[in-house]
Amino acid sequence: MNLTPKPGVMEIDAYVPGRSEAKGANRVYKLSSNESPFGPSPKAVAAYEAAEAALGVYPEGSAKILREAIAAHYGLAADRIVCGNGSDEVLSLLANCYVRPGEEVLFSAHAFSLYKIVTLANSGVPVEVPTRDLKLDIGDVIARVNEKTRLVYIANPNNPTASYVSASEMRRLHRALPPSALLVIDAAYAEYVQQNDYEAGIELVSTTNNVVMTRMFSKAYGLAGIRVGWGYCPKDVADALHRVRAPFNVNIAAHHAAAAALGDVAHTELAIRHNALWREWLIAEIRKAGLRVDDSVANFVLIHFPDRSGRSAADADRFLMARGIIMRACASYDLPQCLRLTVGSEEANRAAAAALRDFVETA
Ligand SMILES: Cc1ncc(COP(=O)(O)O)c(C=O)c1O
Numbered sequence: 001m002n003l004t005p006k007p008g009v010m011e012i013d014a015y016v017p018g019r020s021e022a023k024g025a026n027r028v029y030k031l032s033s034n035e036s037p038f039g040p041s042p043k044a045v046a047a048y049e050a051a052e053a054a055l056g057v058y059p060e061g062s063a064k065i066l067r068e069a070i071a072a073h074y075g076l077a078a079d080r081i082v083c084g085n086g087s088d089e090v091l092s093l094l095a096n097c098y099v100r101p102g103e104e105v106l107f108s109a110h111a112f113s114l115y116k117i118v119t120l121a122n123s124g125v126p127v128e129v130p131t132r133d134l135k136l137d138i139g140d141v142i143a144r145v146n147e148k149t150r151l152v153y154i155a156n157p158n159n160p161t162a163s164y165v166s167a168s169e170m171r172r173l174h175r176a177l178p179p180s181a182l183l184v185i186d187a188a189y190a191e192y193v194q195q196n197d198y199e200a201g202i203e204l205v206s207t208t209n210n211v212v213m214t215r216m217f218s219k220a221y222g223l224a225g226i227r228v229g230w231g232y233c234p235k236d237v238a239d240a241l242h243r244v245r246a247p248f249n250v251n252i253a254a255h256h257a258a259a260a261a262l263g264d265v266a267h268t269e270l271a272i273r274h275n276a277l278w279r280e281w282l283i284a285e286i287r288k289a290g291l292r293v294d295d296s297v298a299n300f301v302l303i304h305f306p307d308r309s310g311r312s313a314a315d316a317d318r319f320l321m322a323r324g325i326i327m328r329a330c331a332s333y334d335l336p337q338c339l340r341l342t343v344g345s346e347e348a349n350r351a352a353a354a355a356l357r358d359f360v361e362t363a
Helices: 042-054 064-074 087-098 114-121 138-142 167-176 202-207 235-244 252-263 265-288 313-322 346-362
Strands: 081-084 104-108 125-129 149-155 182-186 211-216 229-232 300-304 338-342
Touching: 042 252, 064 081, 064 229, 064 252, 081 087, 081 235, 087 114, 087 149, 087 182, 087 211, 087 229, 087 235, 104 114, 114 125, 138 167, 149 167, 167 182, 167 202, 182 202, 202 211, 252 265, 265 300, 265 346, 300 313, 313 338, 313 346
Parallel strands: 104 125, 104 149, 149 182, 182 211
Antiparallel strands: 081 229, 211 229, 300 338
């Protein structure tokens, strides 16, 4: 028998990250990966630098310092938290632990592409739930639940559509799941959501046996480069994930930098306030320019372009790149007619809005 990967692996379309280079442009604005324009808190940077003294030793394997800092910050039980090398890793571990070949994993169309990758990597069957005008209808998810359903990934808010599922709808979905299925609420962008009917998922995890919430330090905390995220889990799920994760999956600098980042509430709040203000400004400017942009509760907006030569998203992308404005092309999200724009610094936002206006006027 020849050496072949497990069924599903070769069906995976490798993850396409946001680009970071715009060749030939004098000034580059990277607005393609939803990073914070403020970067990390100076307290996180100081903790990162102080970790230098410990670089020669293995970290404590379960990221205890960080789990305890997260537990104290959010009022959670530290033994139900599992940290990962980015929330990516926690989302993957869940599939590695629970999905058997042929079992089904539900997620929305136009959702974060990792869900499909980790499903196929475990020889599972991805079930994409179509959206209605890019919004996920929970009734459509429920209609696809059956005895083969093992995981349901819901990004809340969703990337790249920037829409969200209300707390009551999330509860309705949970009620419709059999106890053998796990609801995974990927609340990567939770810090940015200010809607009253939104919940990140802590309550649901605390009061049920089959819900996990994942969170990250990459966006609102400005620590994308250090790769650290976490999941809040039922106790036996946490136990399973700890068995499967690599022994020292989160590096020692990440333990300390992320714990310190939690302590700098003023820095995080500044990033959140800035985001709320400039997100609405961007939406208004882009609409004034005559383009469709959807409402957003996150730190990015989804812009639609007409499917016409010279005016398409691909044309806009080329035009913007020549000006050093890097947005996220959305073909890999099955939205080839869209570009996703991260809310950046004031300078970057103004440059992006001006370039979009020029594109519309000159195209
Ligand atoms: C919805 C969603 N979930 C999870 C992630 C994973 O991020 P990280 O691994 O940096 O925590 C991302 C990254 O962009 C995302 O958009």
